[in-house]
Amino acid sequence: MANVCYMIVTPDVEDSAGIAAIPPGVPNPPRQYMIKFGDGDPNVQGRYRTHNPSYTVNVNPTGQNAKIFQDRVFANRNFHQAPRALEWYIVWERTPGVPGHMRAQLLQLLTAWLTVDTRNAAQVTAFVNQAILVIPDICRTPN
Numbered sequence: 001m002a003n004v005c006y007m008i009v010t011p012d013v014e015d016s017a018g019i020a021a022i023p024p025g026v027p028n029p030p031r032q033y034m035i036k037f038g039d040g041d042p043n044v045q046g047r048y049r050t051h052n053p054s055y056t057v058n059v060n061p062t063g064q065n066a067k068i069f070q071d072r073v074f075a076n077r078n079f080h081q082a083p084r085a086l087e088w089y090i091v092w093e094r095t096p097g098v099p100g101h102m103r104a105q106l107l108q109l110l111t112a113w114l115t116v117d118t119r120n121a122a123q124v125t126a127f128v129n130q131a132i133l134v135i136p137d138i139c140r141t142p143n
Helices: 066-077 101-113 121-134
Strands: 005-010 031-039 056-060 085-092
Touching: 005 066, 005 101, 031 066, 031 101, 056 101, 066 085, 066 121, 101 121
Parallel strands: none
Antiparallel strands: 005 031, 005 056, 031 085
16 A cells, blocks of 8 residues: 555544634634645554544545645645644635535545546646635635
């Protein structure tokens, strides 16, 4: 399973509406997810369970190409990296009044990730474009 790449979202989008990040005690605080694309087997020695007890991960078997997705979906669009976890990008829920919207969108993106041939430029571009629609620039900040 070495020649694979993965997409991981924490907290688990199947059972969480994100992390209420700032500030504590404020009604309806902004919520966030953290997302990473990586190469190799994400389950090696349970490496994500230690710091992320709740996450969703989907493995794409078509090859190692995570840097392209990290760059085109997040880095080139100036998304912020998580402190002390520089491969993770922070995505803020920016649909007030529509609880679970980002969660549903991320679930669709995780499903689409399974069908992308990471060796095919047209499929890579199509997935990146879908990710940009699901995670628009407005999601770079909490407000």
